[in-house]
Amino acid sequence: MIEKMPFSLVLRGATLDGAALDDARAAMSDDEFRAFYERTARPLWAYLSRISGNRHDADDFLQETYYRFYRYRAEYESESHRRNTLFAIATNVVRDAARRTKGRHSVPLDHDLVTPEAPAEHRVMVRSDLARAMEQLQPAQRELLWLAYGQGASHAEIAAILGLEAVSIRTLLLRARRKVAAILTGKSS
Amino acid sequence: MSCPHEDQLLDALRRGFIAAELEEHVASCPSCTELRLVAGALLDDRADAIATADVPAAGAMLWRMRVRARREAEARARQSLLLGHAATLAVAIALVAFFFGPILAASAHQFAGIDRPLVIAVAASLLLAAATAIGGWMVVRR
Numbered sequence: 001m002i003e004k005m006p007f008s009l010v011l012r013g014a015t016l017d018g019a020a021l022d023d024a025r026a027a028m029s030d031d032e033f034r035a036f037y038e039r040t041a042r043p044l045w046a047y048l049s050r051i052s053g054n055r056h057d058a059d060d061f062l063q064e065t066y067y068r069f070y071r072y073r074a075e076y077e078s079e080s081h082r083r084n085t086l087f088a089i090a091t092n093v094v095r096d097a098a099r100r101t102k103g104r105h106s107v108p109l110d111h112d113l114v115t116p117e118a119p120a121e122h123r124v125m126v127r128s129d130l131a132r133a134m135e136q137l138q139p140a141q142r143e144l145l146w147l148a149y150g151q152g153a154s155h156a157e158i159a160a161i162l163g164l165e166a167v168s169i170r171t172l173l174l175r176a177r178r179k180v181a182a183i184l185t186g187k188s189s
Numbered sequence: 190m191s192c193p194h195e196d197q198l199l200d201a202l203r204r205g206f207i208a209a210e211l212e213e214h215v216a217s218c219p220s221c222t223e224l225r226l227v228a229g230a231l232l233d234d235r236a237d238a239i240a241t242a243d244v245p246a247a248g249a250m251l252w253r254m255r256v257r258a259r260r261e262a263e264a265r266a267r268q269s270l271l272l273g274h275a276a277t278l279a280v281a282i283a284l285v286a287f288f289f290g291p292i293l294a295a296s297a298h299q300f301a302g303i304d305r306p307l308v309i310a311v312a313a314s315l316l317l318a319a320a321t322a323i324g325g326w327m328v329v330r331r
Contacts, residue, residue, distance in 0.1 A: 034247040041247075046238035062244060067254050130230045149228035150235040152203060174191060181223040184230065 037066065040083060044090055047151065051142045052094050053135060061097065065090040080157065088161045091143055098139065133183035141176035148173050192220040202228050275323050282319055286312060
């Protein structure tokens with residue numbers, strides 16, 4: 001059920017000729033794009049790296065996401081609508097990659113979460129546990145949890161981004177949260 | 190199963206400050222305790238990820254996107270050209286078959302004693318083979 005395409009994103013496989021590129025530019029000026037990018041690139045990278053489980057892939061996904069977004073001509077009702085569209089595209093980019101590389105082993109989250117800044121030991125442990133817990137979730141559950149608690153998206157926004165029914169978000173979220181909590185508290189193997 | 194204080198707790202976690210009253214409630218509420226554990230860990234992780242994210246500058250991203258768009262446009266143009274060439278070749282073969290086919294069939298019948306229907310069948314087979322080869326070549330190039 002989570003495979004539904006949000007916002008009728010018919011972007012995959014499309015190519016861009018000169019005229020289409022001009023149209024895309026007209027839809028969003030360079031300055032607008034730069035400002036939007038500055039506001040969203042880091043949170044988006046965080047989302048991509050955590051739902052894909054690989055920070056190196058996240059770099060490529062980031063570029064692909066903005067490219068698709070740049071080509072996607074749409075009228076945005078608000079900043080949050082624009083941001084949600086970006087996250088919906090990002091979700092599709094990661095799902096597409098997962099479908100293409102099904103079965104390929106990715107770098108475990110807890111390996112690449114240890115940063116050069118070397119935070120306090122207990123914090124590394126919590127982050128490592130969280131990474132392990134996230135690894136045990138379904139991709140859709142990772143997306144849900146990150147959007148709800150990391151990104152602070154409302155249930156309606158999550159439904160739009162992930163292509164789910166808004167009424168089912170609460171239940172799915174509770175289930176995913178319970179699973180992570182059980183792993184973090186050691187109540188689950 | 191969820192607690193009505195969850196939204197309040199989420200706001201507090203995002204602000205990074207939990208009031209004593211809410212803290213007291215969280216300690217006695219399994220649902221809020223669970224929320225604090227999970228949401229708190231995710232928020233910390235997000236903060237770390239954002240702090241350590243090494244994203245390209247906006248200008249660099251724009252430049253890369255334009256280069257890619259140009260490459261895709263070129264590839265599309267090449268593909269259109271290829272289709273044009275293939276269509277021209279197919280039309281040329283059809284014209285040759287249409288104008289010279291009967292003459293060739295008659296000549297073959299006259300000099301080699303081959304039946305006209307057989308010549309036509311061979312010519313049709315050759316045309317089909319040529320069309321298949323052109324089609325296959327186009328698919329491979331695409």
